[in-house]
Amino acid sequence: MTYTVLFFTHSGSIKFERKCSKNNIQCELMPVPRSLSSNCSIxxxxxxxxxxxxxxxDEIEKIFLTENSNNKLIYEAE
Incomplete structure (x- = not known):
């Protein structure tokens, strides 16, 4: 499954990328898609x-399940 993960801070995105790399999870940092909003642009x-x-x-703001260019919100920090 493909997910788009949004973060509160740039440093949070870097930490997440390291965690993914350590756990052999394919991860690509990129600008936040225009259709989504975020406090951080990564x-x-x-x-x-x-x-x-x-x-x-604690670094993750939102997670979207991405299917066929559609994004479904599946997690939002409180």
Whole structure:
């Protein structure tokens, strides 16, 4: 499955990329798509087949499931 992950800060996106790399998860940092909003201008696109809850930490603002260019919000920090 493909997810788009939005962060509160740039440093949060860098930490997330390192965590993905350490766990052999394909991760690409990129600008936040125009259709999505964020406090930070960096997002991550990941391909992940496990439980997405396992990747959530305090740095993540939102997670979208991305299918056929459609983004479905599946997580939003409180």
């Amino acid at each position: 997002s991550a696109k990941i391909n992940f087949e496990g439980n997405i809850q396992d990747l959530i930490d």
